[in-house]
Amino acid sequence: MVKRILGVLALLLVTAVCWAKDPEQARERPIDLTELSLEELMEIEVTSVAKKGQKVSEAAAAIYVITQEDIRRSGATSIPEVLRMVPGLQVARINAHTWAISSRGFNNEFANKLLVLIDDRSVYTPLFSGVYWDVQDVLLEDVERIEVIRGPGAALWGANAVNGVINIITKSAKDTQDGLVSAGGGSEERGFGGVRYSGKLGQEAYYRIYTKYFNRDDSADPSGHSTSDDWDVLRGGFRVDWDVTEQDSLTLHGDIYRGEAGGMVTLTSLSPPFAQPTVDINDIAGGNLVGRWRHMFSETSDLAFQWYYDRTERDSLILKEVRDTLDFDFQHHFSLGRRQDFVWGLGYRFTTDKLTNSFTVSFDPTSRGLHLMSAFAQDELTIVKNLLRLTLGSKFEVNSFTKLEVQPNVRLLWTPHERHTLWAAVSRAVRTPSRSERDVRINIAAFPDPSGLTNLVSGFGSPDFESENLLAYEFGYRVQPVRHLSLDLAAFYNVYEDLRTADPGAPFLEDTPSPPHLVVPLQASNGMDGEAYGVEIAASWNVTNHWRLNVGYTLLKMHLHGGVSLGDSSLQSAEGDSPQNQFHLRSYLDLSHKLNWDVALYYVDSLPSLDVPSYVQVDTRLAWHPTEALEVSLELQNLLDDRHQEFGSSFLVSPTEIERGVYGKITWRF
16 A cells, blocks of 8 residues: 555656656746645635634634635535545545545544534534535535634534534625536546526626536445445526625525435344345435625624525435424624724524434434524634734524533634744534434344344434533644745644443333334433544645645544443444544646646545545546636546445445546536
């Protein structure tokens, strides 16, 4: 494996140096790399850290920004694949349409400690406090940037922003006043395409409409056979941005989608063979509508009001879910004198579901409405101008399960030099109970005992399940030692309490459904505590005017401990679901004014508890620009292996292996 990595690095280095020494190439201006220097990348304005605009260099948090250039040159066709480049994130593809994505540990298919937003609209589901990644999508060409915070963001964003926040921010309609057509296909990405059209509505109003479609091939099992998990979705949407006056602006946007996601699931039965692998076609559909109003009082004072409605529909053999969510959010930002910058806000969310049970997974009650009321306040105090800044804030939430939750933080930022930034933070965050922890029953496995009676192992939610708690200590250092090199280091120590466990209970007889059987219960409880600590490093180096290298490294250590009922195997399983070491190298090379060559190398450590070995993945992309409006590209994925496994399976989802792929793409702007 080491030889493979060194071979790829050597090939990349030799090729790039040869091009760098070509005087004719050196005189040609690259298309993308000089558009944003490292200084300009550090000056990108982000909003997720403080709910107001601030430069990356001034953010007292472990934040990483994925730019539109990064997205385009990654060759990725989905948001989860784009997120692989972020240090501190664990991104593992389980099958063609299912991912396990988390930050700083506790990764699994239903990872519940990472809050995901699309234009400030929360997309986590209260069914399990996680994300359905197979329906989170936008036209990637319309993404302005993706802001990723590793570490708690609960003081502003509330519960479930425990180990991180991902905010996918799309461009204003005013910034996409051109047409776009893209299409492509290949071995794994069997076919995909998108169309965008934009225009003006009067003098100060702009609009865009889009549609996109993709069809992804199924994965393979360890023997190389198809796992019937192919995936296709048709999506469309619109956005309108209107500058009503010099002080007021309105935004309205929405999306609808429909598709299918296949896969092998294991259905539990009380009769032989007790567990039956079955092909399941999951019908997925939904839509959302978002409105936003912003009023500017002055350069230092503004308020905003946002509302959204979201509908999700999922229909599978395991469970059918229909969910409606209505959310209102208000915030006010203003300065208090020359040294204080204050932001506060109020929010309310109501979500209701209607579930159709199966024998394998069932909820009681099958319909429930959940309320969430919140308020936050944050004060940013300049202690020494341009040198030392202190931020104090907290979120206050009242939810339907655990009532009041308080999530404060304190952050300190020190900038001794314009190229040096140090920050530290102490934060509290909670992960509130989901419907699954309170109301679910999952029939995991059935088997006969010597007497002939069927035993049924079942997991149960508990009305006594409480919030999981985190107290996080963080430190960061950003430095630009020379003009062409930047480094970003973040270290953390997380202390967790009341983590979720499944504790055994007293067996009991059950005669419905027939035949009579003995239930061996596992009940959700808060029986585990622990610590996690690690380091995340990101570096960017402009080797020449037309060659940039981005490097990332993540070290994660976890130590978990529990009560008497929690065995060592359970602790080791939770500790071993996330890789201890991760490394990635991305190379952006402009071979000429019209030709780009990009390479990405990923190393991911083994997952001992899931019996998944470490792997190295190499992707490469060659793009040709015959004109400024036209791009033709070829993407090769997973070059080193025919296929490899990235994550383990649950009793619901069978393991698959990710296959080598190739696809071509054409993009035309008009």
